Structures are given as C-alpha cells and as structure tokens.
Amino acid sequence: MRRASVITREIDPASLINEVGSPQYGAISLFIGTVREVNDGRSVTAIEYSVYKSMADAELERILDEAEERFGVSALVVEHRIGLLGLGDVSVAIAAAHAHRAPALDCTRYVIEEIKKRVPIWKKEHYVDGTREWVDPTRTAQASSV
Amino acid sequence: MSTVTVQLFASYAELLGAPTVELPLTPGTTVQDLLYRIRSLPGASALPSAPRVAVNRSFAASDQLIEPSDEIALIPPVAGG
Numbered sequence: 001m002r003r004a005s006v007i008t009r010e011i012d013p014a015s016l017i018n019e020v021g022s023p024q025y026g027a028i029s030l031f032i033g034t035v036r037e038v039n040d041g042r043s044v045t046a047i048e049y050s051v052y053k054s055m056a057d058a059e060l061e062r063i064l065d066e067a068e069e070r071f072g073v074s075a076l077v078v079e080h081r082i083g084l085l086g087l088g089d090v091s092v093a094i095a096a097a098h099a100h101r102a103p104a105l106d107c108t109r110y111v112i113e114e115i116k117k118r119v120p121i122w123k124k125e126h127y128v129d130g131t132r133e134w135v136d137p138t139r140t141a142q143a144s145s146v
Numbered sequence: 147m148s149t150v151t152v153q154l155f156a157s158y159a160e161l162l163g164a165p166t167v168e169l170p171l172t173p174g175t176t177v178q179d180l181l182y183r184i185r186s187l188p189g190a191s192a193l194p195s196a197p198r199v200a201v202n203r204s205f206a207a208s209d210q211l212i213e214p215s216d217e218i219a220l221i222p223p224v225a226g227g
Contacts, residue, residue, distance in 0.1 A: 033227050049226075050155065050156055052153070052155050052200075052219055052221070054203055054217075055200055055203040055204075055219065055221075056226075058203040058204070059203075059204075080226060080227075091227065092226065092227050112227060115226050115227055116224070116225075116226060116227045117224070118205075118224065119224060119226045120155065120200070120219075120221050120224055120226075121224060121225065121226030121227075122155060122156035122157070122222060122224065122225050122226075123225045123226075124156070134156055134157040134160075134222070134225075135225040136157070136222075136223045136225070137223055137224075137225055138223040139223070
C-alpha cells in the first residue's frame with residue numbers, strides 16, 4: 001500500500017497504521033502533525049489550510065517515489081488535511097512500514113521535511129485577537145537567523 | 147495574440163485580488179518574462195523579488211519557455227505540515 005491524499009475529513013492515524021501494517025514488517029513509524037496553540041509568541045485559535053490540489057498530488061507522488069528509492073519503503077501512506085482546523089487537530093499523518101526500524105523512521109522524517117519545503121499547501125492562522133495571517137516560513141527563517 | 151492564465155493562491159491571490167490573472171503570451175516568453183508582466187498588475191508590487199513559479203504542476207526555472215496550453219501558477223511560500 002502506497003498513497004498520498006489531500007483530504008477535508010478528519011485524519012484517523014490508526015487507519016494509516018492498518019493500511020501499511022503487514023507481518024513482513026517489524027517496524028511501523030508514524031508521524032502526526034497537529035495544530036499548536038502558539039506560533040511566534042501569538043495565541044492561535046485555528047488554522048485554515050488551503051491547497052493547489054493538482055500540484056500537491058503530483059508533488060506528494062514525487063516525494064513518495066523518492067522515499068521509496070532512498071529507504072526501500074513501499075508501505076507508505078500520507079494524509080494531509082485542509083480546511084479549518086482547531087487546536088490539537090491532526091493536520092498531517094505519515095505512516096511508513098519496513099522490515100527494520102531505521103528505514104521506517106528515516107522515511108517519515110524525510111517525507112514530512114519535503115512536504116514542508118515543496119508541497120503547495122498554505123495556512124492562515126487565526127489569532128485570539130481576531131486577526132488572521134498567512135504563515136510564511138521563509139520570513140520566519142530570515143527573522144530567526146538575524 | 148494568445149494568452150495564458152496564471153493561477154494565484156493564498157497570500158498572492160489576496161495581494162492581486164483574484165484567483166487567476168490572464169496575460170498576453172508572445173512566442174518565446176519565459177517564466178521570467180511572465181513574472182515581469184505580472185509585476186505591472188495592481189497589487190503585484192508587494193510580491194517578493196523572485197516568487198516560485200510552477201509550470202504543469204512542477205516548479206520551473208526562470209528561463210523555462212511557456213506555451214499557451216501550460217498550467218501556470220505562482221506559488222507563495224509553502225507552509226504545509
């Protein structure tokens with residue numbers, strides 16, 4: 001089982017584990033990203049995710065190809081949720097299964113890092129004071145490197 | 147003259163006030179040329195100096211040629227995860 005989906009429904013991490021699990025594997029690595037209550041010192045109430053769907057699907061497929069090539073992991077399922085998410089909601093889940101733990105762990109790490117760099121998904125944070133702002137990780141990186 | 151539609155998302159769609167813009171396309175137009183034309187649109191002065199551009203659902207180099215049938219999009223800094 002290998003797939004990546006951008007969805008609007010709730011993510012059920014247990015179902016991802018079931019999809020990749022098999023007696024041939026001795027390790028399943030699961031990464032879950034959730035909505036955090038504070039970003040850059042500002043209190044967040046919700047995050048609105050949007051996507052360029054056709055490119056996100058294509059980019060996710062390329063990432064899965066690379067992950068399979070690098071780590072030999074073919075049991076790999078990724079779900080990214082879009083829409084309005086509340087605090088603690090699961091925004092992304094990645095499950096990777098392999099005979100051994102190292103490739104499974106390395107694979108989930110690789111996939112989440114590449115998603116953050118390349119997949120056209122954006123988030124607009126809603127703050128306690130009623131304001132809303134698009135998150136720009138490139139600006140945060142510049143600011144924190146000063 | 148043919149035209150090309152450029153898709154805009156997230157902060158860029160808000161800056162330009164629309165989800166798409168239509169631009170004239172002359173033969174030999176590159177990604178860089180297209181960006182130059184986009185800059186003259188209302189609201190576009192706030193775009194970064196070199197926004198990422200996708201052609202047919204892949205990130206494109208600035209010298210890539212654009213055809214009328216291409217799917218073009220301006221990609222704001224991504225923030226998935």
